[in-house]
Amino acid sequence: MEQQDTIKLFREHLYEMETLVQQGKRVPLSNLCMVDRDRMLYLLGAVNNDLPTVIVECEGVIKNQISIINEANERANQTKSDATMRATQYVNDANTQAQKTVAAANKQAQDTLAAAQQQAATLVREAQEQANAILNDAKIRADQMVSEQEVLARAKMDAEELKQSTQEDVERLYSDVYRHIDEVLAQLDRSISEKLTDIRMTRQQIDQSMR
Numbered sequence: 001m002e003q004q005d006t007i008k009l010f011r012e013h014l015y016e017m018e019t020l021v022q023q024g025k026r027v028p029l030s031n032l033c034m035v036d037r038d039r040m041l042y043l044l045g046a047v048n049n050d051l052p053t054v055i056v057e058c059e060g061v062i063k064n065q066i067s068i069i070n071e072a073n074e075r076a077n078q079t080k081s082d083a084t085m086r087a088t089q090y091v092n093d094a095n096t097q098a099q100k101t102v103a104a105a106n107k108q109a110q111d112t113l114a115a116a117q118q119q120a121a122t123l124v125r126e127a128q129e130q131a132n133a134i135l136n137d138a139k140i141r142a143d144q145m146v147s148e149q150e151v152l153a154r155a156k157m158d159a160e161e162l163k164q165s166t167q168e169d170v171e172r173l174y175s176d177v178y179r180h181i182d183e184v185l186a187q188l189d190r191s192i193s194e195k196l197t198d199i200r201m202t203r204q205q206i207d208q209s210m211r
Helices: 003-023 035-144 150-211
Strands: none
Touching: 003 035, 035 150
16 A cells, blocks of 8 residues: 555544544533444554554655755855855956046046146246247337337336236136136046946845845
8 A cells, every 4th residue: 555545544544533532422421422442443453553654654754845945945045155256246346347437537637637737837838938028029129219218118018018918818727727627527526426326226236135
């Protein structure tokens, strides 16, 4: 007889024993009942004979369930470990990329500032050279003038106009340079902020998927 048939018969015998007790005639003034003695003894013997097979079968089922649970736990732990490793690698890659982006942005800002300063220095030098040329020309023209008073007045006026014009050009140049630098740094700041926002969102998604 197969084990499944044995278990089924075992359950039938238990059910029949329960039915015999429930249907037994009650003994007056007691909690006792009368049942078929021979039938009850037969059922007890059958249950006692089938019990070892039933226990072995139940133990097998339990062991199989435990094996399945252990295997599921091992797979879950391995999956969690793999996910953690991939998440760590992704975060490390994102941090490395962010550091490269920040370094590139800093270098670009420094290069832009250096270029602007060089351009400003060149313009200032050219303005000074132009002022010196005008002064030299004024001196030459002054030598050609007859009136010393006229020469001095004209030279002072030209020098004052040149000084004022040069100062305004220099201030305007520095204003344009620093405005350009501020625009470049603002653009770099927005780019870095967007990168950092993407990294934070990615980390939140990884944390949520691991919970």
